[in-house]
Amino acid sequence: QKEVEQDPGPLSVPEGAIVSLNCTYSNSAFQYFMWYRQYSRKGPELLMYTYSSGNKEDGRFTAQVDKSSKYISLFIRDSQPSDSATYLCAMSAGGTAGNKLTFGGGTRVLVKP
Amino acid sequence: EAGVVQSPRYKIIEKKQPVAFWCNPISGHNTLYWYLQNLGQGPELLIRYENEEAVDDSQLPKDRFSAERLKGVDSTLKIQPAELGDSAVYLCASSLSRATGTQYFGPGTRLTVL
Numbered sequence: 665q666k667e668v669e670q671d672p673g674p675l676s677v678p679e680g681a682i683v684s685l686n687c688t689y690s691n692s693a694f695q696y697f698m699w700y701r702q703y704s705r706k707g708p709e710l711l712m713y714t715y716s717s718g719n720k721e722d723g724r725f726t727a728q729v730d731k732s733s734k735y736i737s738l739f740i741r742d743s744q745p746s747d748s749a750t751y752l753c754a755m756s757a758g759g760t761a762g763n764k765l766t767f768g769g770g771t772r773v774l775v776k777p
Numbered sequence: 778e779a780g781v782v783q784s785p786r787y788k789i790i791e792k793k794q795p796v797a798f799w800c801n802p803i804s805g806h807n808t809l810y811w812y813l814q815n816l817g818q819g820p821e822l823l824i825r826y827e828n829e830e831a832v833d834d835s836q837l838p839k840d841r842f843s844a845e846r847l848k849g850v851d852s853t854l855k856i857q858p859a860e861l862g863d864s865a866v867y868l869c870a871s872s873l874s875r876a877t878g879t880q881y882f883g884p885g886t887r888l889t890v891l
Contacts, residue, residue, distance in 0.1 A: 767819030
């Protein structure tokens with residue numbers, strides 16, 4: 665079983681809808697949680713970065729971390745066709761592991777006009 | 778500010794041939810990473826450099842893969858000989874330091890082994 669699990673999708677939503685993405689993980693040492701967006705034939709780009717549990721909001725994006733459940737979420741409000749991409753969650757333990765990232769497999773999102 | 782630069786963007790080779798990928802990180806970034814991304818999967822770390830020192834190469838298949846980062850700036854990843862299963866995207870990323878969580882990725886090199 666992989667350390668980080670993510671539903672591959674695809675997730676198809678109409679423009680303006682809320683997109684809900686999530687990952688589960690098994691390594692309790694993970695403390696830093698990230699969401700990356702990857703467009704086709706491009707490298708991943710960082711969207712959100714969260715330390716430990718709690719919520720973080722940035723514009724239309726909200727990231728939530730529940731360490732007790734080993735579950736993280738990303739919500740995209742008022743979704744736009746330009747949000748169509750693959751979303752990757754990533755985690756690291758920090759400390760002696762530095763910022764070695766362990767990624768989920770990615771969820772493909774399609775926002776239809 | 779220029780991002781992480783990788784070349785070539787695409788490479789097609791016959792199996793058993795050698796291949797090399799080049800990465801130029803963001804200026805001032807001491808930490809450099811090479812990742813492998815298979816189709817439909819997330820990136821997996823191959824090797825991490827702190828300046829010119831490889832500090833984590835536990836996932837690098839050393840029988841056929843090698844990497845170097847001379848002078849602590851540019852880096853080259855080599856495969857010799859390539860196998861069919863090496864077809865994937867090879868991503869380079871950089872960050873200011875090991876303690877900083879933000880990694881910036883390049884566009885990747887898409888390798889096809891025939």
